Amino acid sequence: MRGVNRPLRWEIEDHMKLHGYNLNQVAELAGINAGNLSRALNGVARSITIGQLDALAKLFGQAPGWLYELYIEECISEEKWSRRRLIPYLVRCAELGRHDCIEPVISKLLDNPKNVSIIFAAAEKLFQMERLQEAEHFYQVVIDGTKDSFSEMLAMSHYRLFLIAQGTDAEKNWRAAIRFEPYRNRLPEHLQLAALLKLTKVCFALQKWDEVEKFADELAELSMALCRTRVKIESERHLVYYYGAGLLFKGATLEKRGLYDQSKKYVRGYANLEWPEPLDEEVKKEVEMFKIWGKANLYTLEVLAGNEGIIDEYADYLANLNWLADILAGLITILKSANTYAFSVDHVLSRFSETIHAFHSFNDDLILSDRHLRFRYHKAIYEFRHGRIQAGLDETLQCLALAHNMSRNEDYVRCTALFEQYKDYASEQQIESFLQYPIRAV
Template sequence: MRVVNRSLRWEIEDQMKLHGYNINQLAELSGINTGNLSMALNGISRSMTINQLDALAKVFGKVPGWLYELYTEECISEDKLSRPRLVPYLVRCAEVGRNDCIDAVVSKILDNPKNVQIIFAAAEKLFNKGKHKESERFYEIVVENVKDSFSEMLAMSHYRLFTVTQGTDAEKNWKAVIRFDLFRNRLPEGYRLDALFQLARVCYSLKKWSEVEEYAGELVELSTVLCGDDEVAPKRHPVYYYGKGLLYKGAVLERRGVYDRAKEYVLNYMNLEWPDPLDESGQKEVEQFKIWGKANLYTLEVLSGNKGIINEYADYLAGLNRLNDVVAGLNAIITSANTYEYNVDHVLARFSGSIERFDLFNHDPILSERHLRYRYHKAIYEFRHGRIREGLDETLHCLSLANDMKKYEDGFQCVTLFESYRERASVQQLKMYRSAMGVREEVYLE
């Protein structure tokens, strides 16, 4: 028997003596089969599993990760390693924060390049369990160690990293897009659809309109190509990605002010035609696009200057009762009010409760961008109606959001807007402005 195995088992046997347990009592308390436990402790024919070690730790009142540093030798010997034990071990190390054990394993196994597959398997286990932050480190190890740029495992690792690192930091999001872009077409087809959708979505939040158009076009084309291919199993029905491609194409035209052409895309995804008969999941996706399409037709009408439907649009948004729809709708309404110079105070008052909750959009890139845009246009709206104090408050709110999201162009617009009304700012507003600009109060000179 190896010394380190004796060491692991010695610790367990020491705890048994300390608590006064025999093998049968310990088996009953831990839920481990008596025969299996006996063979594991005696090193006969089978090694101990990580789940068994966890069960014993619980019986002995030990913290999660107990004796993990000694468990490595259950997985790795001088001449071979056990993947069935090593993958669950790495997963548990990540879950309980035993990074020291992960480091020890990685340094031992990566002398053989083929063993990076074990790291990838652990990453996938964590990702599929919803442990995305914990999986990130393993995917990075794969990316650093796979030298074949056309490796499917490498492409999948880049895809996973792209999905888990998305947030509201615009600078970080753009770097993630650049890093992943080269690998999008090297993914298995079932994942390519979702990858293109995620790329289009992030680029939309970054106002990278040319990139959005490119990814959306690929999304429409690929979803059509994969129609009826039973061997491909994307995360959602292909009709969803087809509709999303059309939606983003229309959304870019809307943001560019080309409302008539944008409306053509809206009508297309409101009345989706699909070559194959749709199952229940596909039909649900089609129905959802009808809802989005109706809201976006209202948006385009309002942005085109049709203020006669403002109240009807407000009723529709209230009926949907979804915060993300409200912020999108109010953006259109207040932008139109600024462009065509009319009053929408009654609409803003109606949704005041929802507006107070917009700060909840602090994790999603699209919704955070919508919130920032709302605050900027709301500031302009207040200034136009002579409410300078309120306008400055909204400008400061917008500047704070832009700083948090590292949206420097938006931040510059906020600074320009604030400076236009600076002379009418209160002492407190000026203090908040200096703080947002990173100016220390004691060294600031008027």
């Protein structure tokens, strides 16, 4: 019977004998250098990689993860840790769910704070492989084991956890944003831009307007400041994109607060982006995109201000767009204005009926799910105000389902109250659907 303290090489030698292989046969069949394998089996050097051990397991008919509990000895030499062996080992253990191997190694690594970088490297590798759940555990270990609060590695770990947490659960997104916010300025500059943009988008979806405005200002200021340094920054997008995005979200925040004239200043800013440096053709396309968004949002501000006469022109504009998300945003604007100023937009809703049906495809995207929820709520109000009670109740139930799935507590309570207001007119089926959802308090 194999004991966990037997050397790795003894186990390999036993299986060679069991299968009747000599060293050269094993080396050829497993794709391992015969000299390296010989030195490893003779105890001259610890030269078996985790990939080679996996190849041996396959050759001997063993399950993935074979002898992993013994492999740790390949990573240690006189209390010195082999970084180039440990990182692939931890990554592979995480892939296979070998927590029994991971935890003892992490415990030993944390005896020396310098070894936290090994854990971080393994986390980064898993993150790049999109093994996010596995990476999450390692990043948390780095955070718990890092004493220097200004460590770039610590900031990166918080950033990665923020990214991993993103989804359609509003409460989870908000907790992740709060946790990451203090570290946003400690990231490398090329990541600060992407992080600020992500924070801005998350807070926008959560309707945290103070935070949106703060991060949007920071985004515009940082992108312009980096441009002035004339130091090449390897950011995910061109600096002009982040600058435009900062202006866009700033203008959107002012719009949400009803400050339409102030918002127009920022909309015109990103609709006519000026940049101190020449732009290549690809970046010019992004600038042109901001111009399109600017035109759409100037329409939005006019409609929200109650300009009924521009509705059909705006609808024509929306109809020519290829982006379903932008059409959704435009229809929300039209419904809000119709509800505020009491005019009919039935012809617009009829025109976009097929498009509206497609909005259900947005349920896995944070911002688009938020828009879909708001569309259903405003459409419910619209239907009620035009005496179409059954249609209003159906829209309210759709809105309630979205709020429930997204953990949007305030929206959930608001939809519940709206349904209760018209409950006496509800069908048995509508009542049954409504009763599926638990009662919540704000």
